Amino acid sequence: MFYTLNSKSGMKLATFSSLSKQAVLAILFFVGVVGCQKEEDTSAPLSIVSTNIADGATEVDVFSEITVLFSEEMDVSTVNENSFVVKKGQYPIYGKVSCTGKTAVFKPSQKLDDNTVYNCTLSIEAKAKNGASMGQDYHWSFTSGLEPDAVAPKISKSIPADMEISVFRNTAIEVYFDEEIDPETLNSNSFIVKTGETVVGGSITYEAKLVKFVPNAEWLPEAVHTCTLTSEVKDLAGNQLGSDFKWQFTTIPEVLSFSGLIQPIFKDQDCWTCHNETRNPDLRESMAYNSLLNGGYVNPDSPEDSRIIKQLNGNHAGFITQKEEDLILEWIKRGAQNN
Secondary structure, three states, rough: EEEEOOOOOOOOEEEEEOOOHHHHHHHHHHHHHHHHHHHHHHOOOOOOEEEOOOOEEEEEEEOEEEEEEEEOOOHHHHOOOOOOOEEEEEOOOOOOEEEEEEEEEEEEEOOOOOEEEEEEEEOOEEEEEOOOOOOOEEEEEEEEEEOOOOOOOOEEEOOOOOOEEEEOOOOOOEEEEEOOOOOHOOOOOOOOEEEOOOOEEEEEEEEEEEEEEEEOOOOOOOOOOEEEEEOOOOEEEOOOOOOEEEEEEOOOOOOOOHHHHHHHHHHHEEEEEHHOOOOOOOOOOOOHHHHHHHHOOOOOOOHHHOHHHHHHOOOOOOOHHHHHHHHHHHHOOOOOOOO
């Protein structure tokens, strides 16, 4: 028998007659269904707890992977390249998507571009194991930074060059790098110049990938000078030279020899093949000095006005270099001696 009681008086208000077994089962089933439905409705929807790269982040490492933490264990089959998309502008970038438990990862197939905005989307196609999904697509974006510099600086050129001879005594040493250098690392301990075993004093300046050493006095004549840039030299990222960089040069002698310094220029450049008995000046070894002097090609009183210098500065079709031309001019300045 089932009774309904008045809560205040405790008196019996109504009495129900025996119910059938089927009716009781129907009532219990209804209560169970309503209870289950109510529990499902109160469950939390799927959400994103966090991302390793925050929305609006800048200077993001170009080698980054993009990681997402969900609020629920995920159905990994729904977290893929279609539901987890990263775009540069309007175009998706290639990458591999993986998912374990509550964590999804997008690994780009190559490094991100420098200083570029990337837009990320996790769509409602991504679902939890319990079937829950997000109410709407989840969007966020970030801006990449610059690729870290891990490359050691290199020296692209030195003036004078290694093993160069007949270098003028007032020449400054210049060294060109392939990237910007930290000027604080360029000093008398990292840039060392010696004549023999004697350290040469001088000033060191740096600007736009070029370091210059100017000696306090002219180089000694006809001497070997050794230059060293040590591995203490660093670029702006702190990368050091891979090893000490050394080179040598030899200065011109006090007395310039026509036979030892000037005539070899005409020989090395094959000038005599054109300038011989058929064309002045005759630059064959036995004829060159007299042909230059007697033909009016040199003017010791006004070296720059010498005919040979003007021709070399004009439309001369030969292959004499600027350095060789400078040596010829210096020989004339010193009196154009036949020595």
